[in-house]
Amino acid sequence: MEAIEKIKEIAAQAVPAAKIEIINSTPAAQQPALLVDREHIYAVGKFFKEDPRFQMDFCSCVTAVDYLPKADKSGCIEVVYHLYSVAQKQGPIVLKVRAPRELDQCRVPSLTPLWRACEFQEREAYDLYGVKFDGHPDLRRILMWDEFVDHPMRKDYVPPPDYEWEPTPHDDTLQRAVEEGGIMPPTAREELEKAKKK
Amino acid sequence: MGFIGKGLFEGMVVTARNFVGSYFDKERLVTVQYPEERVQVPENSRTFPFLVFDKDSDPVASMRCVACKICEVECPPQCIYIVMDRDEKGKPQQRPKVFDIDISVCMQCQICVEVCPFDAIKMDNNYEKSQYGRFDELVEHLPELLKSNEFYNKIKPTEATAVDAKLKADAEKKAKKAAPAAKPAATAAKPAAPAAPKPAPVAAPTAKIAIPDDAPFTPEQRQWLSGYLSTVAASGVAPAAAAPVAGTPAAPATEAPAGNWPWHDPGLGMQRRLDLAKETPIADKLMAAMAQTDCHACGYDCRGYADAIATGAETDLSLCLPGEAETANMLKKLMQEAGKL
Amino acid sequence: MIQPLTDAKPYTLTPGSNGVIETQTLEVSIGPQHPSTHGVFRMDCVLDGESVVALKPVMGYLHRNHEQLAERMAWLGSMPYTDRLDYFNSMTNNWAYALAVEKLAGIKVPDRAEYIRVIMAELTRLLNHSCVIGFMLQDLGAWGTPLLYAFRERERILDLYEAVSGSRMMCNYMRFGGVRVNLTDENLATAKDIATRFPRFLDEFEKLLTNNEVLLARTQRVGVLPKELAINAGISGPMARASGVDYDLRKVDKYGVYGRLEFRVPLGDIGDVYDRYYIRVLEMRESIKILQQALRDIPQGPHIAPEVKLRNFKIPPGDGYGRIEGPKGELGFYLVSDEGGKQPYRYHVRPPSFINLTILEDMCVGHKVADVVVILGSVDIVLGEVDR
Amino acid sequence: MEIAFWILSAITVIGAILAITMRNLVHCVLSLILFFLGIAGHYLLLRADFLFAVQVLIYIGAVAVLILFAIMLTRHVTGTEGPREVLGGKWWAGMGTAVIIAGLLWAIIRKDPLAAMLPAGMASTSVTEIGRALVADWLVPFEAMGVLLTAALIGAVVIALEEVIRKR
C-alpha cells in the first residue's frame, strides 16, 4: 500500500470533483482516513473497488460516529468505512463521510450497491444514529424495534424513564424510578415512599 | 467408500462404543451428581467479591477496606455501593459504614479486586448463592461480605500468601519511613500505616448527627443516614470501642469543620475540582488535586495530607493512591507554581 | 448526487414478481422463541408448501446497546463486557478488544503474553468449531449426540480456562499489554494434554458424521454461497473460506505471533453447508498444530507489559481499527478516543456473526424450511454478538 | 348382533347426514369418515373381514386422507356456524331421488334376495377366495383395471407437471 498522500492523489485524479481530506488516526494506529464529501463518496468508493491498484473488494466495517457541536466547531455525524482487499491482501483504506446532525439533513449515499456487506451495517447506523442512506434497498431499523422513535447512540440521546428497579441504591436512578414510575416491586415502592415522607 | 449406509453403520458403532464406554470410562462420563458430588473448583475460580478482615476478634475494626470507593468507581456494572463511616463530627473514619454488593448485577469480572490498592476485596468461589427473592435478597451487605483472612487463605492459598507477604513488606516499609519522619510535630500524630488498626468508631453519644450537605448523597439517602447515625449514636452501640488502640492518633490536627470545600467530592473531575479551588490558598488547591475519597491511603485524610504538604511536613507527593499519578503530577505542578519546590 | 429517499418503508413479504407464486403461500415466523434459532432470533419466512420463497432475518431481541455502555466507562471497564458478546469465545473477544486498544495506544506486548494469547485463541477455536458442528447436527435432528460429545471435550478446555482465568466462559483474561495472570507449568501441561487428546476426539467425531449418508444428503448443495458474493457481502471466517475465499487474518495481518507459526488455511470450493462443516473440521486440525507449536515455543518472561496502568489508562485522541480472526470470522473493534482519553468516545464492534447473516436470505431461498435451520446453524451465529 | 347392527346403522346414517350438513369442510370430511367406519362395521358384521380391512385401508386411510390433504391446502375451510342448507330450495328433488332409489332397491331385493346370490362358503373364507377370483378367474379385467388406473395416474402426473412447467 502506498502512503496515504499518494492514495489521496490517485483518488483525486480519478474523481476530480471530489473534495478529499486526510484525517489522522491516533499516532500509534497508523490508519489515516480519507474524508470525502457526500456527493462523491460513491464515486470514490467505486473507484477504490474497481481500480486494479487497490481492488478494495471487501468492506469490512461500517459505522457512524456522532460528534457533538463544540465551541469552536459544529457537530456532525461521521460515517466510517473500512475497506480491505481480499484479492491483493492489503488495506485498510478508511473512507469517512460527514453529514449534519439534524435528522432531516442527516443523509449520505449508501454504498450497499457496491458492497453487500454494508447492507446490515448501514441499517444499524441508521437505526442507532439516524443516518439515512440514500439508495439503500431496505433501510429499516434493525436492532431497535420498529416503533422506536429516537436514535439511541447519539450523544444527546436521553433514555426514557423505563428504568427497571435495581436494588443497589447507588445513585439517583432510584430516585428517578420513584418519580418517573419505573418498574419496581410494590414493596420497594412503599418503602421508598415511606422514607420520602419521613 | 462402499455401499450406501456404511457411514450410518459406522456412526452406530461410535454411539455404541460411547454407550458402553459411559459405564466404564470416566473420561466419557463427565457428569457428576451435583448436590452429592462436587467438582473441586480450581484455586483461581471466582464468583462474587468479599471483603477481607484480619482479626477474628473484631472484624469491623480490622477490615482492610478503607472506603476509598475506587472499586465503586471502577466497577463496570456499578454494583457496589459504599458509604464511608463518619464520627459524630462528620469526620470520615477509615472504613465503610455501608458496603453493598448487588450480586444480581455483579458480573464477576473481578476488576474491583484488581484496582483495590489495599487488597481489601477479593473474589470468593462460592457459587451457591441462589435466593428466593429477586430484590433485597440478592444484595449483600457488610456482615455477609466480611470474611476473614484465614478464609481467604483457605480458598486461595497461593494468592493469599503472596498478598500477605506484600502487605507485611509494605507495613515494614511504611514503619521505617514513618520513624525518621516522626520529627515534625504535625505528622507525629498521624496514623502510620494503612494496615495499622483503624481509629475506633464514634465516641461520645450525641443527640443528633447531621450529614454534611456536601456529602455525596441524595437528599433521601442523607436523611436516612443521619437518622441511622443518630440512633446508633444514641443507643450507645459504638462507644465500647472508644478506648484508643495502640498507635491510634488523637483526632487529626486539622479539626476544621468538614464543610465548605465544594471540591471535596470524588465524583468531580480533576479539572472541575481545581476550578472550584481557583481562588483559594495553596493548601486548598492541593487538596482539590486529591482524589477526595478520604481513604487515608496516604496516612491522612485529604485535608490533612494537603495541609501537611503545604506546611512542608510531608514531602512525598505520590501518596494519594486513589488519585494515582494524576494527583501526584498535579501536586508537583501546584507546588512548582507556588514556588515551594 | 444525493437521491431523495422516502422514509423507511414498512416492508412487505410479498414474494417474487409478476405472479410467479400462484398457490397460497404461508408466512411463518420462525422465532424468536424457536428451538433452532440459537437464541432470540427471528426469521420471517414465506413458504410455498415447504419451500422458502422469501426470508427476512429479524434481530435485536437481545440488543443491550453494548456500544453505548462501553462509551460510558473506562477503557478497561468494557473488557468484561466483551466476554458477553460472543459468549462462546470470550478469549478471542478479549483479544480483539485488547488488540484494538494496543493498536491505538501503541503498546508493545511481551512475547510470552502473545504466545499465551495464541494458545487461548486456538483453544477457543477448537471449542467453538466443535460446538458449532454439534449445534448444526442438533438442527439436523441428531438429538444432541454430536453436540454432547463436543461439550464433553469443551469441558476440558473450559476447565483449563477456569484454572487460568477464574471463570469458565466469562474469562475477562486479556489486559492491555498482555494477559491478566501468567500461565503456570501445570496449565501448560493441561493445554498440552488437550492438544494431544483432541485429534482422537476429532477422529471419533468424523467417524460419526463425515460419511453419514443422511448428513451428506442433507448438507451437500444446500445453502450454496458463491465466492464473489461472499467477498462482496463481507463474509469472513470459516464461512468465507468454505466458499473458497482465501482470507485468513492470521495469515494476512500476522497479528500476535502468528507470523512465526506454521499452519495451512483450508479452502472449500462450493460453499455449501457441507463445506462449511468440513472446513471447520480441517481448521480444528490446523489449530491443533498451532497449539502444539505455541506450547513448544512459548518463552519465559513477563505476561503483561509493565508500563500499562490499570486505572486511569489513557489513549491519545484519534481513532483506529483493530481486528483478529475470531472463530466466527473477522472480529474488529473500531475505537475513537477523544480529548482526555479516559474512556472511548466511540466504541464499535464489527461482529462477524451479524455481518455473516447478511446473505441468509440469498442462501435460503429455494430450499426447504428444514434446510433453513441447518443453513442458519452453519452460519454460526451467537445472538449476544449479533444484537450486541 | 341385532343391537350392533342398529348401532352401526345409526352411526352410518348420522355420519352421512352430518357430512352433508356441516358448515366446516373439515368437519364434513370427519363426518364422512364416521360414515365409512359405520360401513366398515357392517362388513365386519357380515363376516366380510377382507372387505372391512379394505374399507378402512382405502376409504379411511387413503380417500378421506387425500380429501383432507386437499382441503388443507385450500384457503377457506370454515364457514359460519350452524347447519348448511343442502340443495337450496330443491329439497324435493333430493327426496324424490331417495324415494326412487329406495324403491328400486326394495324391488330388486324382494325379487332376488342377496343371500341367494352368494356362492356357498364365500362369506367365511374371504381372502383366499377373493385372491383366487382376482388373479385366476377374473385376471383379464383385473389387469385391465390396473392398466387403466396406471394410465389415470400418469395422466394426473402429466397435468400436474404441466402446471409446474408453466409456472417456471
Next chain:
Amino acid sequence: MDQVYKVAPQLLKFLSYLLGWLPWIGKPVAGFLSNPPAWFLLAVAIAIPILFVVSVFPGIFAYTTLVERKALGRIQNRIGPNRVGRWGLLQPIADGVKLLTKEDIVPRSADKFVHFLAPVIAVIPSVLLFSVVPVGAGLVPVDLNIGILFAFAISTASVLALFMGGWASRNKFSLLGAMRAVAQVVSYEVPMVLAAVAVVMAAGSLSTLAIAKAQGGGILNVTHWFVFRPWGFVGFILFTIGAMAESARTPFDIPEAESEIIAGYHTEYSGFKFALFQLGEYLASIAMAGITVTMFLGGYNGPGSGPGILGGLISMFWFFAKLGGMIVLTIWIRGTWPRVRVDQLMSFAWKVLLPMSIVNIVAVGMWHYIAIRPIAWVVTTLWLVLWFITLSKLAASENIEKREYRYAS
C-alpha cells in the same frame, strides 16, 4: 381369544377356590364362578385379552420412555434420569403425575371439538393394533385371518389423529407438521405393505399367528426365521424402515421435527392430551415392532418355545425379548442419525424403497420356484444385491458426492 375361552373355566374355578374363603359373599360367588353360564364365560374370554393389552402395553410404553431416556443419555455420555427411585425407575410415574397435573391449554382460535378429539383418536388405533400381535405360542388376542391387513388398515387410521391435531390447533407449525405427517404416512404405507406381501407369500396366510407358526422349527427354533432368508433380510430392513417412518421415529421424525417445526402437530397440546399423543405414538411404534418381530424375527419362536404352559411362557419371553431388541434398535438409531428432509424422505420412499420391495417380491417368487435350496440362496441373493447396488448408486448420485479440499498456498 379362543385359547382363553378354553382355559377360562379352569381360571374361574381357581378363582372360585380362592374366593370361597371369603365370608358372606364367598359361597355364592364361588358357586357362580365354578359353574358359570355361557355368556359369562364369553365375557371373561373377551375381557382377559383386553385387560392384557390395555395393561401390559401401556406399561411397556411407560418403561420404554425411561429406557429411551436412559439409553440416549448413555449414548450421549450422560447419566439420564436417576432421581425418582433407584435408577430412575419411578420416573414414568412422576412424568405421568406431572402431565396429569399440568394445565390443559387450548388455543383460543382452535377448533375445540376436533382439538379435543385428536388425542383420543390417536390412541385408539394404536391399541387396536395389539389385537393381532401374537405374544406367545398360540397367544393372540384375536386371531383374525386377515391379521396383517387389519394391522395396516388400522395403522393408517392413526394419521387421522395427526391431521386433526395439526389442523385444529390453528398453528402454522402444527399445520406443517400435519401435512408432513399425512404425506409421510401415506407414502410409507406402500413399501411397507409390499414388504409384508413377501412374507405373506412365503407363509401363505394373512393371519399373524399362522405367519409366526410358519417360522417355527429348524435348529433351536431359530433357523427358520424369515430374517435368515435373503428376501426376508431385505424385507426386514424395508419393513423396519417403513415402520419407523410410519411411527415417525428418527430419522423419519419430520412431522414433529423439533428443530424445524417445534413439535409439529402436537405443538399446541399440553398436559394429558400431550401424553395421549405420546402414548399413541409410542404404542404404535411398539406395535409395529411387534409386527416386525412376528413377520421376520420368528415371532414368539425361540429355543424352548412351544405349546404347553412352560413352552408358552418361554415363547412369551422370546417375543418380549425380541420386542425389546427392536425398541432398543430404534432408540439406538435415534441417538445416532440426523433427520432426513421431507423431500428426501419422499424420494427415498418412492425411488428406493418401493422398487426394492417389488424386487423383493420377485425374489420370494424365485425362492418359491427354485426347489434346490443352495441355488435358491445364490440366485435370490445375487438378484437382491444387484438391485440394491443399482438403486443405491442411483440414489447416491443425486445427493452425495465425494469432496477433496485444498489449502491456501
